[in-house]
Amino acid sequence: MTEFLELESQDGVRMPWNVIPGTKQESAQCIIPVSAIYTPLKPLPSAPPLLPYSPLRCRNCRSVLNPFSIVDYSTKIWICSFCLHRNHFPPHYHSISDDNLPAELFPQYTTIEYQSGEAGQAPMGSNVFLFVIDTCVIEEEIGFLKSALTRAVGMIPENSLVGLITFGSYVSVHELGFGMIPKVYCFKGGKEISKDQVLEQMGFFAKKPKPTGVIAGVRDGLSQESIARFLLRASDCEFSLNAVLEELQKDPWPVPADQRAARCTGTALSIAAHLLGVCVPGTGARIMAFLGGPTTEGPGTIVSRSLSEPIRSHKDLDKDSAPYYHKAVKFYEGLSKQLIHQGHVLDVFACALDQVGVAELKVAVEKSGGLVVLAESFGHAVFKDSLKHVFQSGDLDLGLASNGIFEVNCSKDIKVQGIIGPCASLEKKGPLCSETVIGQGNTTAWKMCGLDKSTSLCLMFEIVKKESPDAITQSANNQFYFQFLTYYQHSSGQMRLRATTLSRRWVAGPGSIQDLIAGFDQEAAAVVTARQVSFKMETEAEFDPIRWLDKSLIHMCSRFGDYQKDSPSSFSLSTRFSIVPQFIFHLRRSQFVQVFNNSPDETAYFRMILNRENVANSVVMIQPSLISYSFQSAPEAALLDVASISAERILLLDSYFTVVVFHGSTIAQWRKAGYHTQPEHEAFAQLLRAPTDDAAAIVKERFPVPRLVVCDQHGSQARFLLAKLNPSATYNSDGPPVHGGDVIFTDDVSFEVFLDHLQRLAVQ
Template identity: 35%
Template sequence: MMRFHRDIIEDETPYYDAAFSFYNALEPRLIAVNTCLDVFAQSLDQVGVMEMRRCIDNTGGTLIVEDETTDIMFLESLKRYWQRCDLQAGTVQGEAVAQEGTPSSGVSGGYSPHCGFAVHMEVNTSVGTLPRGALGPCNVDVEANKRGPTRLTSPLEVGAGGTTRWCVSYLDKGMTLSFLFDTATANSQQCGMESAHEKRFIQFVTRYITPRGEQRVRVTSVVQPTTPPTAPPDYYTKAGAFDQTCAATIVARMAVSILEKHPGKWDDAKRWLDTLLVRFVRRYSTFSPGQPNTLRLDPCLSLFPSFMYNLRRSEYFMVLNISPDETTFKRHWLLRESVDNCVLMIQPTLDSYDIEKPFATPMQLDSSSLRHDNIVLMDAYFNVHIMWGSIIYQWIEAAYHENPEYVNFAELLESAERDAQAILSNRYPYPRFSRTDADGSEARHVKTRVNPATNYHNSDMQYGAGVNGAVDQADVIYTDDASILAFMTSLKKAVVTIDEKAED
């Protein structure tokens, strides 16, 4: 690579500061004319999109970076960019295309735009619910704040905070923003006022211009029950009021926001993440002090620690051998995609296929799932991989799938391929796709994301045995990373050890 993260932190890139300042100065000029910066570039190592990141994100722009402009990943991503915008929807051209049989959202009399320009958002809340900030492709609406005073906000700012008004030059149907609120306000008078009510409301007012030039206002109002002042911690779990995937996405975006403000503070960000997780589990779990084995989490909370474990091991924290431009690219999409897609970025899915079960069988993201006699399909959002076990690969090399006597084996290979193509047909941006055997060079993309339950330190352990119950069927992962078992053991010990000073 031409440069590493360490080079930028240690000021060994002489042109970085000047380029970063240039694009930061360009950002307010683009916002003033309701224009976003879209970047479609070649090569993850040499473009310099890290300098452009704030200008792209804060204006609502799109970042597509691939190895080659002639590669299918770049061409399909560019094609799907225009499909997501669908600028012809509702126009004469769009209706003509629809009449020719091509799907289009431009339906006469029922125009539904897929994107908007000059977007201005405002949040109204009931007393005692204070906006902390927004995470995602948006900026504080400075001009709107000049025209009138903003409502009261929380002193605990997150992301673009200190306001109830935000703006972005461009917004499409797939873009999501995260808004955080403070319900434990510092104003005791307001707390008392809200506690007298059983409901709180949050209202989002979005103003934008459609591609046809129409000005539209969309108002979304949400009413939520308030928590009784004396409610115990299990009040939320009994009500099923915790969304683990949404919470994981919020925490990941907060971590990216912290690293954006404090580049190079990866260790501090990890400590912040660990502290947050320990306090969360301590508050909402049940346990006996000093006894780790007594700790229990409600099912609606039980997956959250594993999300945090995989977040710590993802490219958002592990930046070794990853170029700054690639990190920028992946952070860009984490800040704008839906919750389901963001969870894939944090914790990939893993499906297994074997002779006994020639269909997708969800598996734990664990090295014990990588057996010699199965095929695994990993979906890590930016990467989709089919990995054949060593026995499966030997059968492929022997061309068994071409022999009519082994039609079931051919169907097994086709099943994994068909599911992979289904993912590729809808993913935006188009992911990197590979087929490899367990010893191939591309297998590293799978092995680095699974929990190393069977590594060279503990390959004889019976933890996490595969479907066939034999650890020796699983691949050994050569890494010094802690397994999720070690992570959870440390988490339990930290939770049940009550430190009065820390609690204060």
């Protein structure tokens, strides 16, 4: 895998096929689509230079000058590698020559950043944070939330703008700019509220007659003072904001014992979006919603107030018996369109034992590029540490950027089907758009209202070249080119453009199969498949994910495996493909495909994280990593199998969302006897410390912060580990378990049986 990791560290791109099938028919036979997982803001070790001028663009296809362009120094002309159009260099490039190249033509700078001349500073500071707080929670939760928010407020950069909305049965917009006495505007939660009503009621046009036309910031009669009533610089409003938080109390409306609290989340988010749309359209602003329970009132309701009615489950959604679901999703689709139009982000921190409606909110969070965190309580480390992470600077900085636009350009034999990931189509149609749409398609440009260092997009391509050309033309130019352009507002407020240009060789005709195998990246392939299957499960009715995955795997193995027909024992896979069956086996059992035992909120949460993380992180979600610690050897990778459990080992499982430190039964007994506190058992104390330290290191740098589970063999929490292991020893397998080992109570097939079936079917 090392060469693929090197390619990723150079450009932030991983592709399943690094040698590309050259014709439509051959790419269809490859099962895994020609695709790329691109992390636009990935910090690159060989940091590309920041050029202080605008990029040079092709007059015909608007692609940017890059190392693959053909340059004629004598006539000062460059030929675009995408459309072969001839372009003249402008006068300020007149001194270029073979020995005097501009940075963008250096062969090693396939990724480069440009900074536009004027700093695109937001009118008053770089970022805007509007906190939207749910107060329909118990006093204890309010206390946890207060302390977490007070800490966050202290970490917000001074020149950022901050606003505050609280809601329960009513929505209260706090006027922070009026410091003498707390001043609040209230809206009834039960009905939809338009932008005009918000303006009217909050007195935005008290001094001036209302202008006609679009309301867009200062020039239309919105004075700076009226904006500063609700959005204040963090340094100016810290006192008044902390005073409001200090006074924060549980929603005062009485709740009958047989009912849920009246909670109008939809109305609150809608008012927050209107407020930002009026005050700061087009700047990097985030609505940060802290939700403690289900919406029961107004638009976006997911359940009635009566406790006798349960919150929708996966079964209800399948049978179409969730009465509120489609209406709520439609409401949030409307909200997402508004946020994208304004360039604003919705972040959701959902902390409750029950569902809060993340499944319905998903469309607005994902399309606006927002962050999402799911925890059981505002007092849980998962929430507190994740919130701290958002405002941290230094190494653990998330690198939040805003207002991005992502564009793609490619050779004429390739078309773009779409993107699966946190972005929204800008519907910029053109000759590069494919008829087949996957994810956000029908466009070559996408809006990314919010993005950070780890935001990764999965681009799907279609090869449109029909026939295999003869060998002569193939040797002349058998390269496909791709260019990814990302405009974004850097956290410093400047507008930047990052351009990444790639070239990949294509092959066609007989004998090309070995070339394809040599350029195959199995990790990237597993992640593309996982995003595809999640997307299909959400958009296609009657879709059977297990069957689809199995069929894809069988076709792939019979195309790329070595075997004699009808002889399963002769079957073998090249090392480039050898881990694919394992990935698919774990993907079939993962939380992305198995919705049993998970609520619709949890499934939506897992899929949102999968759709925005890079390859390395996504692989851990699909197939967790397991490390074993023992007296006999240094920490080493262990098989993700129940056979790895032993009484004298400690195991560390990282499944991305949870990190488990699992003590074998003997180790647990010694620990309970307190041996690690005795000086003569220092080695044992070190053995106990090592996995805990490694777990802490994982937890510290990940976002959202994973749940840390420390458990013992045969304890109740051991289920977090057992659920992820290959059940090679189950309650009905022959013979007792290995000494000190364990068995799993399941009827799932083990990997050995799975592989056996696969070999039998692949050779038919």
